[in-house]
Amino acid sequence: MAENTESSGCLQRDSAEHEGYAKARRSFNLIWKERDSAQPKLLEAILHKDNFNRAYKRVKANKGAPGIDGMAIKEALSYLQEHQQELTNRIYRGKYTPSPVRRVEIPKPDGGVRKLGIPTVIDRTLQQAITQQLVPIYEPLFTDGSYGYRPNRDAKGAILKVKEYVEQGYTYAVVLDLSKYFDTINHEILINLLRKNVKDERVVQLIKRYLKSGVMENGVVIETEEGSPQGGNISPLLANIYLNEFDWEFLKRGVPCIRYADDIVLLAKSKRASERLLESSTRYLEEKLKLTVNREKSRTVSVFAIRNFKFLGFALGRNRSGIYVRVHAKSWEKFKSKLKELSSRKCCQSIKPSLERIKVYARGWLNYYGIASMKNNMNDINGWLYHRIRMCIWKQWKCVRTRYRNLRVMGVPKDLAWKAANSRRGYWFTTHTVAINMAMTKERLINSGFYDLATAYQSVHKKKALQRELA
Numbered sequence: 449m450a451e452n453t454e455s456s457g458c459l460q461r462d463s464a465e466h467e468g469y470a471k472a473r474r475s476f477n478l479i480w481k482e483r484d485s486a487q488p489k490l491l492e493a494i495l496h497k498d499n500f501n502r503a504y505k506r507v508k509a510n511k512g513a514p515g516i517d518g519m520a521i522k523e524a525l526s527y528l529q530e531h532q533q534e535l536t537n538r539i540y541r542g543k544y545t546p547s548p549v550r551r552v553e554i555p556k557p558d559g560g561v562r563k564l565g566i567p568t569v570i571d572r573t574l575q576q577a578i579t580q581q582l583v584p585i586y587e588p589l590f591t592d593g594s595y596g597y598r599p600n601r602d603a604k605g606a607i608l609k610v611k612e613y614v615e616q617g618y619t620y621a622v623v624l625d626l627s628k629y630f631d632t633i634n635h636e637i638l639i640n641l642l643r644k645n646v647k648d649e650r651v652v653q654l655i656k657r658y659l660k661s662g663v664m665e666n667g668v669v670i671e672t673e674e675g676s677p678q679g680g681n682i683s684p685l686l687a688n689i690y691l692n693e694f695d696w697e698f699l700k701r702g703v704p705c706i707r708y709a710d711d712i713v714l715l716a717k718s719k720r721a722s723e724r725l726l727e728s729s730t731r732y733l734e735e736k737l738k739l740t741v742n743r744e745k746s747r748t749v750s751v752f753a754i755r756n757f758k759f760l761g762f763a764l765g766r767n768r769s770g771i772y773v774r775v776h777a778k779s780w781e782k783f784k785s786k787l788k789e790l791s792s793r794k795c796c797q798s799i800k801p802s803l804e805r806i807k808v809y810a811r812g813w814l815n816y817y818g819i820a821s822m823k824n825n826m827n828d829i830n831g832w833l834y835h836r837i838r839m840c841i842w843k844q845w846k847c848v849r850t851r852y853r854n855l856r857v858m859g860v861p862k863d864l865a866w867k868a869a870n871s872r873r874g875y876w877f878t879t880h881t882v883a884i885n886m887a888m889t890k891e892r893l894i895n896s897g898f899y900d901l902a903t904a905y906q907s908v909h910k911k912k913a914l915q916r917e918l919a
Contacts, residue, residue, distance in 0.1 A: 515569065546574075614715070629739065804897065826901055865883055
């Protein structure tokens with residue numbers, strides 16, 4: 449961990465030097481005098497060598513950028529080996545002060561930016577160590593409808609749970625959108641919620657210090673009076689703890705509630721009931737949890753309204769066979785747009801790198817959306833992508849002589865090869881001709897590294913269906 453002393457050369461600060469920590473310091477002093485009454489050895493378990501080493505390995509595996517001290521993940525190992533005991537002692541004495549997080553802004557697909565807070569590698573390691581010990585405490589306390597940032601749970605499970613309720617007659621949804629959720633978590637409410645189940649006050653106060661550590665923007669440290677910055681290893685768990693109150697409140701009311709982080713769906717059997725739910729849930733979030741509901745994006749909709757119901761990139765449909773999961777239209781648009789970018793003729797100096805990038809991206813996309821029913825859509829986009837790859841190859845050949853020679857090598861008759869090679873039509877038209885399709889067959893493209901989306905989808909879809917049956 450980064451040391452809080454001047455001799456270390458790191459930007460961590462001693463708590464006594466930071467006026468904003470005056471109250472926390474007094475609290476720590478009192479807590480340490482009464483530590484014998486704390487929850488048995490929770491802080492000790494967090495700082496245990498095995499737990500700490502496991503935390504570092506997890507941080508290393510996740511990679512990530514340096515914090516404000518510029519320390520890379522590889523550099524942190526030697527630092528921890530040398531200073532871990534010293535820093536552990538400092539934490540025990542209540543003298544450890546986390547560094548401010550480094551502000552990073554990433555653009556959102558729909559415009560605007562998402563603000564991330566990147567802690568130092570040392571702080572990420574300590575946060576991960578805390579998380580590893582708190583997860584076993586909180587996992588039994590979370591509802592069955594909570595799917596975000598939890599072991600063995602994911603977005604696919606969330607949409608399948610929605611589908612299960614829809615099959616029971618819950619065909620109206622309340623889609624809730626929280627404005628800047630992670631940045632607006634109320635610290636006082638969160639700390640009080642933590643105290644319900646974390647009985648070691650030393651741990652609560654350490655988490656509080658992380659919440660109050662501040663944000664560095666343009667070299668200036670800004671105090672944080674609310675929020676848990678995205679980017680910290682403990683933030684997902686804290687976000688779930690905070691909204692767990694909402695989950696239980698509506699579960700007690702008999703309302704199906706499916707939540708993935710701050711993406712919330714409540715289900716009802718009638719439009720009137722969904723409208724009442726929208727009103728009551730909004731009131732609870734704003735009055736009880738002090739959050740801001742985006743009223744423009746929060747709405748009641750039929751779960752079968754393809755343009756209006758979207759949850760985690762998915763939608764629902766129905767036919768004679770029943771209700772099925774499908775990919776939302778906007779998700780399709782993003783997928784096709786990305787494939788278009790990766791198969792652009794402008795970056796086709798060599799087709800091999802393009803094929804590899806397409807494969808990596810498409811494999812990840814299918815792993816996420818593979819549960820959806822989209823055979824026809826996938827066949828269409830697969831054919832379109834085949835054609836784009838043929839265009840890239842055709843462009844690479846450039847000269848008439850090269851095109852003619854390559855077509856002949858691939859078994860195209862002389863007259864067809866000569867006609868195609870001398871064509872003055874555009875790439876899209878030319879690569880639809882018999883000669884091009886005869887030369888660049890699907891089998892030949894696959895052997896060259898093309899990732900056949902239709903075949904991959906069938907494989908992934910069947911595999912996931914089998915997994916659901918076994919589960």
